[in-house]
Amino acid sequence: MNLKVRKGEQRDIKSILDLITELAIFEKEPTAVEITVDDLLNDGFGETPVFKIFVAELDTKIVGMALFYERYSTWKGRAIHLEDLIVTQKHRGKGIGKVLYDKVLNFALEKGVKRVAWEVLSWNTPAIEFYKSTGALYLDDWNVCQISDKSIQKYLGK
Amino acid sequence: MNLKVRKGEQRDIKSILDLITELAIFEKEPTAVEITVDDLLNDGFGETPVFKIFVAELDTKIVGMALFYERYSTWKGRAIHLEDLIVTQKHRGKGIGKVLYDKVLNFALEKGVKRVAWEVLSWNTPAIEFYKSTGALYLDDWNVCQISDKSIQKYLGK
Numbered sequence: 001m002n003l004k005v006r007k008g009e010q011r012d013i014k015s016i017l018d019l020i021t022e023l024a025i026f027e028k029e030p031t032a033v034e035i036t037v038d039d040l041l042n043d044g045f046g047e048t049p050v051f052k053i054f055v056a057e058l059d060t061k062i063v064g065m066a067l068f069y070e071r072y073s074t075w076k077g078r079a080i081h082l083e084d085l086i087v088t089q090k091h092r093g094k095g096i097g098k099v100l101y102d103k104v105l106n107f108a109l110e111k112g113v114k115r116v117a118w119e120v121l122s123w124n125t126p127a128i129e130f131y132k133s134t135g136a137l138y139l140d141d142w143n144v145c146q147i148s149d150k151s152i153q154k155y156l157g158k
Numbered sequence: 159m160n161l162k163v164r165k166g167e168q169r170d171i172k173s174i175l176d177l178i179t180e181l182a183i184f185e186k187e188p189t190a191v192e193i194t195v196d197d198l199l200n201d202g203f204g205e206t207p208v209f210k211i212f213v214a215e216l217d218t219k220i221v222g223m224a225l226f227y228e229r230y231s232t233w234k235g236r237a238i239h240l241e242d243l244i245v246t247q248k249h250r251g252k253g254i255g256k257v258l259y260d261k262v263l264n265f266a267l268e269k270g271v272k273r274v275a276w277e278v279l280s281w282n283t284p285a286i287e288f289y290k291s292t293g294a295l296y297l298d299d300w301n302v303c304q305i306s307d308k309s310i311q312k313y314l315g316k
Contacts (some may be wrong), residue, residue, distance in 0.1 A: 020232045032233045034272075039235050051230045069230055072209045074178045074242050075190045076306070077197050081239075084232050105310045114192075117304045128303075135309035144300040145286075146275045148234070151293035152263045 001058065003096065005103050008053030008065060013040050015062035016053060019086045026089075027121060051083065054103050056096050063091040066100040068107075068116075076114035080104070085118070101134070119144055159216065161254065163261050166211030166223060171198050173220035174211060177244045184247075185279060209241065212261050214254050221249040224258040226265075226274075234272035238262070243276070259292070277302055 008016060017037055024033045043050050056064035064087035071081040082104055087096045108116045120127055120138070128138050147155070166174060175195055182191045201208050214222035222245035229239040240262055245255045266274045278285055278296070286296050305313070 024233060029233070035232060035235050043230065043236060050228060050236065067230075067232055070208060071229060071239060072201065072225075072227055072241060074193060074225055075182060075187070077193050078201060078208065081229060083230060102314065105305070105314060109307070109310055109314065109316060112307075114307050115304055116310065117302060119300050120303050122299045122301050131303050131305075134305065135313045136303050136305040139302040139304065141280045142277050142302040143280050144275060144297040144302075145278050145289050145294050146273055146297065147263070147289075147292065147294040149267070149270075149272050152267055152274065155293045156260065156263060156267065158267060 001094065003099065004057045005054055005099055006057065008044070008055045008067075010041060010045050012053070012055050012062055012065075013037050013044075016040060016055070016065055016067075019062070019065050019088060020084065022088060023084060023086045052107075054100055054107075056087070056100055058091060058096070063088050064096045064100055066104050068104055070113070071117070073115055073117075078111075078113045079115040079117055080108045080111070080113050082116055082118040098130070105134075159252065161257065162215045163212055163257055164215065166202075166213045166225075168199060168203050170211070170213050170220055170223075171195050171202075174198065174213070174223055174225075177220070177223050177246060178242065180246060181242060181244045210265075212258055212265075214245070214258055216249060216254070221246045222254045222258055224262050226262055228271070229275070231273055231275075236269075236271045237273040237275055238266045238269070238271050240274055240276035256288070 014037060021033050024030060051067055051069040054066045055062050067084045068080050068082045071079050073079045085097060085100055105116060132138055172195060179191050182188060209225055209227040212224045213220050225242045226238050226240045229237050231237045243255060243258055263274060290296055
């Protein structure tokens with residue numbers, strides 16, 4: 001398998017957005033992706049990038065990616081949040097996800113952060129079992145809350 | 159009620175760490191807090207601060223705080239993560255949490271982010287009901303995963 005994992009670059013953004021969209025479909029939220037190529041270019045490769053990406057290239061085609069950024073734990077200190085870990089359906093089961101995961105964990109160790117965290121769907125058992133097998137904790141009593149910009153406006157009457 | 163909400167400052171760090179510790183006890187993780195006053199000073203008030211804080215001051219005593227930072231949604235774009243929203247036990251039920259919450263949401267609107275997100279314990283029903291009443295979504299199928307620096311080292315054999 002001619003697999004290469006490297007930092008994502010501007011020329012990869014279209015492939016990255018395709019992967020993001022594929023993941024949203026897998027997560028049963030096919031219409032949730034509002035982000036554009038321009039947003040990703042500005043936010044990831046502008047003056048103050050707010051995330052980093054590793055891409056997995058198989059025979060020069062991008063087949064997976066990990067997108068992450070720094071966050072903070074008030075219990076442990078500096079941490080990394082792994083926002084997305086995606087391998088395109090056709091190439092799952094080949095260990096590509098693990099290579100990307102390991103790359104992010106290596107990066108985290110080099111950075112000296114105290115923790116890497118991410119969110120997982122409770123029905124995604126294969127993913128949860130994989131994470132547990134690496135020594136990660138699956139905190140099934142911690143759930144996610146979100147409020148959108150539109151709901152904030154409505155709530156604040158603005 | 160002589161309540162003032164303002165940006166947290168270096169002189170507030172001791173009170174902030176007390177609140178963090180109180181929250182860990184409430185969350186049944188009394189020994190989880192490894193962070194120190196120096197960590198919080200370096201990470202929040204150093205050359206590149208990685209979080210922001212609002213504190214709630216009641217008659218010059220700090221009784222609550224909200225700690226947050228930027229994160230990124232690959233579906234929506236720039237977002238804010240509310241890491242901690244804490245009011246000391248003695249002063250709960252007075253609406254202080256709501257004032258801090260609103261302050262963070264106002265900040266998010268001013269920043270133009272697309273979403274504010276946070277994590278909540280599934281048994282913390284009063285908190286969940288409050289969040290829902292503001293228009294937030296409670297995603298009970300999304301759970302948290304974490305791997306510590308020590309577990310990363312073990313997993314990667316380093």
